[in-house]
Amino acid sequence: MTKFSKDTFEKSRRSFLIGSIGGGLMMAFAPSINALEVASGGAVKQLTDKLFSPTVWFEIDTNGMILVNIARAEMGQHVGTAIARIVADELGADWQNVEIKHVDTDPKWGYMVTGGSWSVFQTYVPMSQAGAAGRTALIEAGAKLLGVNPQDCKTENSMVVAGNKSVSFADVVKNGKIDRVFSADELAKFQPKNPESRQLIAKPSKALDIPAKTNGSAKYGIDVELENMVYARPIIPPTRHGCVVRSVDDSAAKKVKGYQGYKILKDPSDTVQGWVSVLADSYYGAVKAGNALQVDYDLGETANVSEQDIIAVGETLAKDKTSGTLVVDEGNVAKAAESAKTSLESIYRTSSVLHFALEPVNAAVEIIDGVCHVHCGNQWQSLFLPVVAKAMGMAEDKIIIHQYYLGGGFGRRLMGDYMIPAALTAQAIGKPVKLVFTREDDSRFDSVRSPSVQQMNAYWDADEKLLGIEHGAAAGWPTLAVAPGFMPEGVDKKGKYDPFSISGANHWYTLENHRVRAINNPLAQKTFVPGFLRAVGPGWTGWAVESFMDEIAHKQNVDPIDFRLSLLDASGKNAGASPVSVGGAKRLAKVLAEIREKADWGRTLPKNQGLGIAISAGQERDMPTWGACVAHVEVDPETGAVKVHKLTGLLDCGTVVHPDGALSQTEGSMLWGMSLALFEGTAFEKGQVKDNNLNTYTPLRMNNLPILDINFVQNTEFPTGLGEPGLIAVAPAIANAIFNAVGARVRDLPIRPKAILAAMPT
Amino acid sequence: MIEFLLNGKKITSDAEADTPLLWVIRDEFGLKGTKFGCGIAMCGACTVHLNGSPVRSCSLPVSVVANADIRTIEGLEDQHPLQKAWIEHQVPQCGYCQSGQIMQASALLATNANPSEDEIVAYMSGNLCRCMTYSRIKAAIQDVATQSDSVVQIYNPKTEAKRTQGVS
Ligand code: FES
Numbered sequence: 001m002t003k004f005s006k007d008t009f010e011k012s013r014r015s016f017l018i019g020s021i022g023g024g025l026m027m028a029f030a031p032s033i034n035a036l037e038v039a040s041g042g043a044v045k046q047l048t049d050k051l052f053s054p055t056v057w058f059e060i061d062t063n064g065m066i067l068v069n070i071a072r073a074e075m076g077q078h079v080g081t082a083i084a085r086i087v088a089d090e091l092g093a094d095w096q097n098v099e100i101k102h103v104d105t106d107p108k109w110g111y112m113v114t115g116g117s118w119s120v121f122q123t124y125v126p127m128s129q130a131g132a133a134g135r136t137a138l139i140e141a142g143a144k145l146l147g148v149n150p151q152d153c154k155t156e157n158s159m160v161v162a163g164n165k166s167v168s169f170a171d172v173v174k175n176g177k178i179d180r181v182f183s184a185d186e187l188a189k190f191q192p193k194n195p196e197s198r199q200l201i202a203k204p205s206k207a208l209d210i211p212a213k214t215n216g217s218a219k220y221g222i223d224v225e226l227e228n229m230v231y232a233r234p235i236i237p238p239t240r241h242g243c244v245v246r247s248v249d250d251s252a253a254k255k256v257k258g259y260q261g262y263k264i265l266k267d268p269s270d271t272v273q274g275w276v277s278v279l280a281d282s283y284y285g286a287v288k289a290g291n292a293l294q295v296d297y298d299l300g301e302t303a304n305v306s307e308q309d310i311i312a313v314g315e316t317l318a319k320d321k322t323s324g325t326l327v328v329d330e331g332n333v334a335k336a337a338e339s340a341k342t343s344l345e346s347i348y349r350t351s352s353v354l355h356f357a358l359e360p361v362n363a364a365v366e367i368i369d370g371v372c373h374v375h376c377g378n379q380w381q382s383l384f385l386p387v388v389a390k391a392m393g394m395a396e397d398k399i400i401i402h403q404y405y406l407g408g409g410f411g412r413r414l415m416g417d418y419m420i421p422a423a424l425t426a427q428a429i430g431k432p433v434k435l436v437f438t439r440e441d442d443s444r445f446d447s448v449r450s451p452s453v454q455q456m457n458a459y460w461d462a463d464e465k466l467l468g469i470e471h472g473a474a475a476g477w478p479t480l481a482v483a484p485g486f487m488p489e490g491v492d493k494k495g496k497y498d499p500f501s502i503s504g505a506n507h508w509y510t511l512e513n514h515r516v517r518a519i520n521n522p523l524a525q526k527t528f529v530p531g532f533l534r535a536v537g538p539g540w541t542g543w544a545v546e547s548f549m550d551e552i553a554h555k556q557n558v559d560p561i562d563f564r565l566s567l568l569d570a571s572g573k574n575a576g577a578s579p580v581s582v583g584g585a586k587r588l589a590k591v592l593a594e595i596r597e598k599a600d601w602g603r604t605l606p607k608n609q610g611l612g613i614a615i616s617a618g619q620e621r622d623m624p625t626w627g628a629c630v631a632h633v634e635v636d637p638e639t640g641a642v643k644v645h646k647l648t649g650l651l652d653c654g655t656v657v658h659p660d661g662a663l664s665q666t667e668g669s670m671l672w673g674m675s676l677a678l679f680e681g682t683a684f685e686k687g688q689v690k691d692n693n694l695n696t697y698t699p700l701r702m703n704n705l706p707i708l709d710i711n712f713v714q715n716t717e718f719p720t721g722l723g724e725p726g727l728i729a730v731a732p733a734i735a736n737a738i739f740n741a742v743g744a745r746v747r748d749l750p751i752r753p754k755a756i757l758a759a760m761p762t
Numbered sequence: 763m764i765e766f767l768l769n770g771k772k773i774t775s776d777a778e779a780d781t782p783l784l785w786v787i788r789d790e791f792g793l794k795g796t797k798f799g800c801g802i803a804m805c806g807a808c809t810v811h812l813n814g815s816p817v818r819s820c821s822l823p824v825s826v827v828a829n830a831d832i833r834t835i836e837g838l839e840d841q842h843p844l845q846k847a848w849i850e851h852q853v854p855q856c857g858y859c860q861s862g863q864i865m866q867a868s869a870l871l872a873t874n875a876n877p878s879e880d881e882i883v884a885y886m887s888g889n890l891c892r893c894m895t896y897s898r899i900k901a902a903i904q905d906v907a908t909q910s911d912s913v914v915q916i917y918n919p920k921t922e923a924k925r926t927q928g929v930s
């Protein structure tokens with residue numbers, strides 16, 4: 001399997017094929033350098049034989065329409081639009097003529113994952129180069145048609161232009177015979193257009209997927225219909241792991257009209273343990289029959305686990321300074337602790353969080369001629385395709401996952417676990433099956449954001465100089481659950497750790513002595529499948545780091561912004577590296593200095609109101625989006641209720657490829673941050689989450705919408721991601737604002753009014 | 763057998779009387795624009811108009827709509843000013859909630875062509891958007907609201923003016 005890394009695509013050396021095929025012009029990456037060597041024919045032959053393995057490929061038809069095929073999941077980030085604009089800009093295409101299509105998985109398409117805010121980051125260079133190669137081929141063919149020298153040509157508005165002569169892409173495609181292979185080396189020589197000559201990138205634009213989302217025609221996984229399909233609903237067992245079905249009593253279910261029986265699922269992949277699916281000729285029939293079914297289980301060992309049990313394990317581990325794996329070990333923290341004159345210790349906790357993507361997970365499956373077709377929206381097809389194969393006892397090349405719009409991803413659909421019960425049911429009954437989770441089923445089967453416990457220690461010498469900080473973070477680890485092979489080794493070589501669960505603790509503040517321990521919480525790991533939830537680790541590490549920085553600043557009696565700036569000196573490892581993190585902590589300092597002006601930091605506010613600051617450099621150190629948030633809150637000192645008046649956000653993500661899309665993603669992610677800070681959070685009770693629908697799980701709605709003031713630093717640096725970083729700083733900014741408003745330091749997420757009242761100074 | 767108008771067309775359903783209207787619309791008549799989110803009338807993804815009023819079809823037994831006039835997102839036929847405003851303001855992210863948002867908002871404007879900000883917030887807060895596109899939803903509604911009366915006329919081209927006024 002390809003290594004799971006955001007650099008995979010960028011560093012892969014593929015050649016690029018351009019050829020006239022069936023009246024159109026097709027352009028695609030070759031599968032790999034080796035495959036190219038094996039292939040005897042030129043681009044046309046390879047393309048005709050479908051010997052290409054693109055993550056994205058494009059076609060121009062004889063009308064000049066440009067179709068960009070995209071193997072990434074569309075879940076609201078308008079990813080197709082951003083990627084298509086990179087290509088179209090380099091081609092010199094007329095944006096009106098560009099369409100996108102989301103493709104199915106086929107193993108040969110290469111590694112398919114959409115997550116970690118990587119799409120634009122990963123594709124920027126290869127897509128620019130592919131577009132430039134396309135431009136070169138169009139110019140060569142166009143120059144021939146015009147009878148001019150290719151050097152004298154350029155492209156614009158889907159035309160090849162030489163002085164006052166021009167020919168449209170459509171005519172080039174119609175009349176030119178193109179058969180061109182660009183080697184990886186040739187491709188690498190193309191530099192992305194310089195910013196001044198860009199026509200599309202960083203310019204305002206409308207997302208191509210939006211019109212279909214205003215009239216009901218956008219097709220999601222849940223909208224799939226297969227001929228002769230049977231509707232199914234899963235019965236979720238009481239524990240995630242280890243349940244065994246003892247018996248099923250369907251006498252009451254039999255009274256439901258259209259009931260077609262049930263199946264006890266046997267899953268060789270062990271994804272679903274102790275599952276039953278209920279069948280009916282309508283979905284409502286399956287829901288009702290499911291409610292009427294009595295299933296008796298041998299329970300898994302976590303049947304009585306509570307949130308508090310998980311937190312208690314985390315606390316013990318976080319406290320024990322020998323636990324976990326070292327991820328950062330600068331200087332000598334132990335010595336700093338010994339020599340310290342004063343110190344500060346704070347424990348931060350975050351509770352379980354649901355994804356609650358509005359479209360409940362679902363999949364429709366049919367097996368045709370020995371090939372298993374799975375229809376659903378998914379973010380990480382390449383991870384779960386082999387799991388489906390294992391569950392079905394079929395070869396991987398006999399599984400195809402068909403992609404649809406995702407009714408929300410947020411990391412939930414990185415897990416393709418919901419495909420398994422659908423596939424097993426289809427196999428068991430020998431008919432096409434559409435299996436839809438009810439909302440409650442979806443919540444109970446969620447791969448929740450793990451509860452976390454973090455212990456922070458700071459040490460000062462006799463001169464009140466900050467000596468160092470120690471950080472231990474205990475949580476369930478998603479990567480350990482689904483892709484343990486991707487975990488790197490700690491700096492102390494004591495074991496492996498989940499980079500996504502600790503990212504953010506390795507921040508950009510320069511500290512002489514700094515130690516970070518990544519600790520797995522085994523009880524969390526056992527009780528549920530820890531999930532990737534928008535921003536993943538920084539969702540809790542950012543909470544601890546940025547709250548603690550504030551505590552330190554207040555303890556030192558320094559303005560929290562001044563304090564942070566003093567540590568953002570961009571020295572040593574914090575200097576950054578070209579091109580992606582060029583500037584390093586300096587860019588973060590700049591963002592901080594600018595937001596101070598924007599938010600009018602330091603002004604006097606009415607009683608019980610306050611401003612709070614926090615910064616972030618998500619998603620990871622080697623792909624940082626530099627960000628800061630100032631929250632303006634008001635606390636009711638009687639009830640502890642928090643009203644957020646305004647969130648000011650400032651982000652530096654390099655070149656903003658699709659500005660409105662970037663703004664929209666950041667509006668969403670900042671409000672997610674606020675929702676997670678104040679409105680969400682659930683708890684395990686008897687081995688499962690206790691909140692599973694909107695009657696008790698209460699994400700933010702329009703009536704709590706604050707004023708949003710979001711800006712992007714304008715520069716032309718390498719573009720990084722945006723889907724998640726906006727979320728990270730919001731919760732600590734709100735907590736820090738609460739402290740400034742009423743003097744209450746809260747350390748648990750979500751922030752509950754009771755906790756504020758309890759923390760109020762008397 | 764239950765008979766009702768679906769986007770102006772008379773149809774009959776032989777679904778069980780207690781079947782939520784949502785599944786009848788989606789699975790019997792194939793109109794997939796109306797979505798399933800929570801099933802307990804708390805997210806609004808399944809919002810349709812019943813005689814002009816917004817209702818949560820996930821929690822409405824089909825028997826209740828006998829002889830009623832049901833309109834879904836498809837019934838707006840891409841003609842509603844809100845749909846244009848939704849594109850203009852680039853409202854949708856994943857888009858899953860947006861049929862329900864538009865149906866809820868169009869019901870608001872049908873009865874109150876020029877709502878205040880507070881009225882918009884009060885009317886729309888029953889509709890969850892997990893992608894949190896709220897500020898754009900609000901802006902798009904405000905935009906159409908300021909174009910005022912035209913809304914009421916364009917709202918439902920196929921039925922008589924009386925009904926387009928809603929059931930106030
Ligand atoms: S699905 Fe009907 S309100 Fe949520």
Ligand code: FES
Binds near residue numbers: 407
């Ligand atoms: S746009 Fe995704 S739920 Fe509203």
